Amino acid sequence: MTMTNRRALLAGLGAATAAPFVLPRRALAASDTIRVGILSLTSHAPALIAAAKGYFKEQGFEVKLVMFQAAQPMAVAIASGDIDFGMTAISGGLVSLAQKGAIRIIGGALQEHEGIEGQKILASKKAHDAGLKTPADLKGHSFGLTTAGSSFNYMADMIAKKSGFPASDMRLVPLQKVPAIIASLKSGQIDAWSIVPNIADALTKGPEVVEIGKISDYIPDYQVTTVFTSARIADTKPEIAKRYIAALSKGIDDYNNALVYKKADQAEVDAITKIIHQYVYSDQPLEKAAPRIQHGAMLCNPGAALTMSSVKSQLEWLQGANMAPKDVTLDQLVKTGYVKTL
Amino acid sequence: MRDTKTEIRIPADAKPVPFRGGGFRQRRHPLLAPLVLAALLAIWWAGSATGVISPIAMPAPKDVIDAFRDLWTTGALWTNLSVSLYRLLVGWILGSLLGIAVGLMIGLFSQARASALPIVSALFPVPKIALLPLFIIWFGIGEGSKVATILFGTFFPTVISTYAGVDAVDRGLIRMGQSFGLRWSSIVRKIILPGALPAILSGFRISFSIAIVLLVAAEMIGAQHGIGAYILMAGSLFNLGQLFAGVILLSAIGLFGSWLIGLAERRMLDWRQ
Amino acid sequence: MRILLDKISHAYDGTQVLQDISLDLGKGEIVSIIGPSGCGKSTLLRMIGGLERPTSGQVLVTGAAPQGCLNPLTYIFQDFALLPWRTVAGNISLVLEDHGIRGARAREVIDDVLARTKLSDFRKAWPRQLSGGMKQRVAIARALAVRPAVMLMDEPLSALDSQTRELLMDDLVELWTRTPFSAAYVTHNLAEAVRLGHRIVVLSRRPGRIREVVTIDMPLADRPAHMAELEKIQRDLWDMMRDEAAAADRELADA
Numbered sequence: 001m002t003m004t005n006r007r008a009l010l011a012g013l014g015a016a017t018a019a020p021f022v023l024p025r026r027a028l029a030a031s032d033t034i035r036v037g038i039l040s041l042t043s044h045a046p047a048l049i050a051a052a053k054g055y056f057k058e059q060g061f062e063v064k065l066v067m068f069q070a071a072q073p074m075a076v077a078i079a080s081g082d083i084d085f086g087m088t089a090i091s092g093g094l095v096s097l098a099q100k101g102a103i104r105i106i107g108g109a110l111q112e113h114e115g116i117e118g119q120k121i122l123a124s125k126k127a128h129d130a131g132l133k134t135p136a137d138l139k140g141h142s143f144g145l146t147t148a149g150s151s152f153n154y155m156a157d158m159i160a161k162k163s164g165f166p167a168s169d170m171r172l173v174p175l176q177k178v179p180a181i182i183a184s185l186k187s188g189q190i191d192a193w194s195i196v197p198n199i200a201d202a203l204t205k206g207p208e209v210v211e212i213g214k215i216s217d218y219i220p221d222y223q224v225t226t227v228f229t230s231a232r233i234a235d236t237k238p239e240i241a242k243r244y245i246a247a248l249s250k251g252i253d254d255y256n257n258a259l260v261y262k263k264a265d266q267a268e269v270d271a272i273t274k275i276i277h278q279y280v281y282s283d284q285p286l287e288k289a290a291p292r293i294q295h296g297a298m299l300c301n302p303g304a305a306l307t308m309s310s311v312k313s314q315l316e317w318l319q320g321a322n323m324a325p326k327d328v329t330l331d332q333l334v335k336t337g338y339v340k341t342l
Numbered sequence: 343m344r345d346t347k348t349e350i351r352i353p354a355d356a357k358p359v360p361f362r363g364g365g366f367r368q369r370r371h372p373l374l375a376p377l378v379l380a381a382l383l384a385i386w387w388a389g390s391a392t393g394v395i396s397p398i399a400m401p402a403p404k405d406v407i408d409a410f411r412d413l414w415t416t417g418a419l420w421t422n423l424s425v426s427l428y429r430l431l432v433g434w435i436l437g438s439l440l441g442i443a444v445g446l447m448i449g450l451f452s453q454a455r456a457s458a459l460p461i462v463s464a465l466f467p468v469p470k471i472a473l474l475p476l477f478i479i480w481f482g483i484g485e486g487s488k489v490a491t492i493l494f495g496t497f498f499p500t501v502i503s504t505y506a507g508v509d510a511v512d513r514g515l516i517r518m519g520q521s522f523g524l525r526w527s528s529i530v531r532k533i534i535l536p537g538a539l540p541a542i543l544s545g546f547r548i549s550f551s552i553a554i555v556l557l558v559a560a561e562m563i564g565a566q567h568g569i570g571a572y573i574l575m576a577g578s579l580f581n582l583g584q585l586f587a588g589v590i591l592l593s594a595i596g597l598f599g600s601w602l603i604g605l606a607e608r609r610m611l612d613w614r615q
Numbered sequence: 616m617r618i619l620l621d622k623i624s625h626a627y628d629g630t631q632v633l634q635d636i637s638l639d640l641g642k643g644e645i646v647s648i649i650g651p652s653g654c655g656k657s658t659l660l661r662m663i664g665g666l667e668r669p670t671s672g673q674v675l676v677t678g679a680a681p682q683g684c685l686n687p688l689t690y691i692f693q694d695f696a697l698l699p700w701r702t703v704a705g706n707i708s709l710v711l712e713d714h715g716i717r718g719a720r721a722r723e724v725i726d727d728v729l730a731r732t733k734l735s736d737f738r739k740a741w742p743r744q745l746s747g748g749m750k751q752r753v754a755i756a757r758a759l760a761v762r763p764a765v766m767l768m769d770e771p772l773s774a775l776d777s778q779t780r781e782l783l784m785d786d787l788v789e790l791w792t793r794t795p796f797s798a799a800y801v802t803h804n805l806a807e808a809v810r811l812g813h814r815i816v817v818l819s820r821r822p823g824r825i826r827e828v829v830t831i832d833m834p835l836a837d838r839p840a841h842m843a844e845l846e847k848i849q850r851d852l853w854d855m856m857r858d859e860a861a862a863a864d865r866e867l868a869d870a
C-alpha cells in the first residue's frame with residue numbers, strides 16, 4: 001500500500017498537511033507488507049499458521065503480526081491504519097466503526113456448527129445448586145459480560161429470547177475482561193456465562209463451574225467471529241484483500257484438519273500446536289499448553305465463508321438494543337464478493 | 343538648624359530613572375479563558391463540519407450535544423451521576439478519614455512511623471487497577487469493590503500529606519504548648535491539627551482528582567450505571583459523542599470538587615494571608 | 616516561690632554544654648543571664664522550665680506557688696510562638712482552656728492582661744496583622760494570663776528593633792513594679808541585662824560555667840535616671856566577656 005488509510009480518513013483535506021492532533025502519523029506500511037492483528041486466543045490460529053507456514057509469502061506478502069489484549073483496540077487500530085487485517089466478534093464498536101466508513105467485514109471465521117464443539121453456557125456451582133439447571137432457568141439470575149454490545153451480550157439476549165423471557169429479567173454484569181468474568185463466576189459472584197469450548201471445559205473441570213447448555217441450541221448458525229479490514233482496502237484494494245483471504249484460507253484448512261476434523265497425522269498436529277503455542281498459552285511449557293490448545297477447537301469456516309443471516313441478525317439485535325447506530329446497513333458493514341456467503 | 347524646605351532645583355540634563363520592574367506578575371484576565379474556549383469550540387465545530395477532523399478522531403460537537411440530550415431525556419444523567427457520586431464520595435470520604443487518622447498516628451508516634459510508614463510507602467505506588475481482580479474476590483462485584491478501589495486510591499496520598507503536614511508544624515509552637523502545661527490532647531487538637539490543616543487540604547485536591555481517575559477503573563467491575571461505566575460502554579461501542587459527554591461530566595465533577603475544596607480552604611484557613 | 620539550681624551539668628552527645636551551675640533565683644527577683652553564643656543559656660532555661668533534664672545535678676523549687684497561679688514556670692519565647700490560626704484573644708484563651716477557664720471568666724482575664732499590655736484594641740486581630748513588638752506584647756499578655764511565679768525569657772526582645780525594644784523594656788519594668796514577679800532573663804544585649812536585672816550572671820564560653828555574678832542595687836524604676844552608672848557596669852561586663860566572646864566566635868567558625 002502506498003497510501004495510508006489515515007489519509008482516507010482525512011477526507012476533504014488535500015495532502016498530509018492535517019493538523020497533527022487529528023491523528024498522529026505513524027510509520028507507513030511498505031507496499032507488500034501487511035500487518036495482522038492477533039489476540040492470544042486459539043481462534044486466531046489460522047493467521048498464525050499462515051504466517052508460520054509461509055502462506056502469506058506465497059501471496060507476495062511480508063506479514064507482521066501485532067498482538068492485542070482485547071478485540072476493541074484491534075478494531076480501532078484498523079480504523080487508524082495501524083494494522084490492516086483483524087478477526088473478532090461482531091460488536092457495537094465494530095458496527096460503529098463501519099458506519100464511520102473505517103472498517104468492513106470481508107469474511108467469516110469461527111462458526112457454530114452441528115456436530116462440532118461449540119460455545120457453552122456455564123453456571124456457578126452456587127447458582128446451580130440453587131436451581132439454575134438449564135438456560136431456561138436464567139430468569140432472575142446474573143450473567144457475565146465483557147461490555148455491553150459484546151458477543152456475550154448478544155448470546156445472553158438470544159438465550160432469554162428463546163427461553164421466553166425478556167433479557168431485562170437477567171442482571172447483565174459488565175466486567176470488561178475475561179479473567180475478571182472467570183474470577184467472578186468461580187467465586188459465585190455472577191451466576192452464568194457463555195464461552196468458547198476450550199475455556200469452558202477448563203472451567204468445568206474444577207468444582208466451581210457447571211455446564212448447563214450449548215449456545216448452538218439457542219443461536220443456530222451463529223457466526224461467532226469475522227474477518228475484517230479497513231474500508232480502504234476492502235473498497236479500493238481488492239487485490240490485497242483477495243490475496244489475504246487466499247492465504248488465510250490455507251491456514252484455516254490446516255487448523256480445521258489438525259484440530260477440528262482431526263484428520264491430520266500426529267506430526268502435523270504437533271507442528272500446528274507448536275505454531276499456536278508461540279502466541280497462545282506461551283507462558284506455559286508446551287506439554288502443559290498442548291492439551292489446552294488442541295482441546296475444544298471450534299470450526300473455522302473453510303474459505304472464510306460468511307453466514308450472512310447470522311451477521312444480519314446480530315446487526316439487527318445491536319440496533320434494536322440501541323448499541324449500534326440505527327442507520328448502518330448490512331452493505332456498509334459487509335463487503336461481499338471476497339468469500340462465499342452461506 | 344531644622345530645614346523643612348523640600349524644594350529642589352532640577353538640572354536640565356535630569357532624566358527619569360528607566361522603569362524596569364514590569365512583567366513576572368500574574369494579572370487577572372477574566373475574558374481570556376472564555377475566549378480561548380470559544381475559539382477552540384469554533385475550530386472543533388468547523389473542523390467537524392468540513393470533515394477536516396475525521397469522525398473517528400473526534401466526535402462532532404453535535405454528537406456530544408445529542409449524547410447530553412439523550413442523557414437528559416432518558417433520565418440516565420441522574421441515574422449515572424447519582425451512583426457515581428455515591429461511590430466517589432463514600433470512597434473518598436472514608437479514604438480521607440482513614441488516611442488522616444493513620445497519617446496523624448505516623449506523625450505523632452514513632453512506633454507507628456517505624457511500623458506503618460514503610461508499608462504505606464510500599465503500597466502507595468501500586469496501581470490500584472492492577473489489584474482489581476483481587477478486589478472482586480475480597481469485596482465482591484457490588485458496591486464494595488468500587489468503593490474500595492477509590493478508598494485505597496485516596497487513602498495513601500492522604501496519609502502522606504497528613505504526616506508531612508504534622509512534621510511541618512513548627513516545633514516551637516509545640517514547645518510553647520508544653521511550656522504552658524497544655525494536655526497532650528489539647529496540643530494535638532489545637533496546635534498540631536490546625537498546623538497540619540493546610541497540607542491536609544492541599545492533599546485533598548490531589549486525592550479528589552485521583553478518586554475521579556479511579557472512578558472509571560472502579561466501574562470496570564460489574565457496574566451497570568455510573569459515569570465511568572457510561573464512558574467504558576461508549577468506548578466499547580465506539581460512540582465518541584457519549585464518550586466525550588462522559589468525560590465532560592467527569593471533568594465537571596472535578597471542577598466542582600476543587601471549587602468546594604477551595605471554598606473550604608478560604609473558610610478554614612482564613613488566618614492565612 | 617524560689618528556684619534553686621544545684622550543680623547542673625549537661626552534655627549533648629558527648630559535648631559538654633553546661634558545667635556545675637549552681638544558682639538561686641529569689642522571689643520577685645529578675646536574674647539576667649549573659650554569655651557568649653552557644654554557651655548553653657537556652658539549654659539552662661529549658662531545664663529551669665522543665666522542658667529538658669540535665670545530665671547531672673537538679674533544678675529544685677521551694678515554697679508554694681502564689682494564689683491563683685495556673686502555670687508557675689512560664690516562658691516567653693524569642694520568636695513569640697503565637698498560633699497563627701488564633702486571634703490575639705484566642706492565643707490567650709488557649710492557655711486558659713485547659714484549666715477550665717472559659718466564657719465570661721476567660722473574657723475577664725483576657726481583658727485584664729490585654730489592658731495591662733495596652734492591646735485592648737487588638738483582641739480580634741490575627742497575629743499576621745501585628746508588628747513584632749505587638750506580637751511580643753501578646754506573648755507577654757499570654758504569660759501574664761496564667762499568673763506565673765517565674766517568667767523564663769529567652770532573648771524576648773532580640774527579634775525587635777531598638778526603639779520597640781526600649782518601649783517594651785519600659786513596659787516590663789512597669790509590669791514588674793505593679794506586681795513583682797521573678798524571672799530568668801537570657802539576653803545578648805548588655806543594656807537589657809543591666810536595665811532589667813537585679814543580678815547579672817555571666818557565663819563562660821562552652822562548656823558554660825558561672826564566671827561572675829554582678830549585683831545591681833538600684834530599684835528598676837530608678838534606673839533610667841542613672842544611665843551613666845549603668846553604662847559603667849555595662850562596660851565592665853563587656854571587658855569581662857570580650858575575650859570569651861571572641862574565642863567562642865572562633866570556635867563556632869571552626870566547627
Ligand SMILES: Nc1ncnc2c1ncn2[C@@H]1O[C@H](COP(=O)(O)OP(=O)(O)OP(=O)(O)O)[C@@H](O)[C@H]1O
Nearest residue numbers: 627628632650651652653654655656657658659821
Ligand atoms: N537538642 C540539642 N542537641 C544537641 N546539641 C544541642 C541541642 N541544643 C543545643 N545544643 C548545643 O548546645 C550548645 C548550647 O546551646 P544553647 O542553645 O543552649 O546555647 P545559647 O547559649 O542559648 O546560644 P545562643 O546565645 O546562640 O542562643 C550549642 O553548642 C548547641 O549546638
Ligand SMILES: [Mg+2]
Nearest residue numbers: 656657658769
Ligand atoms: Mg539561645
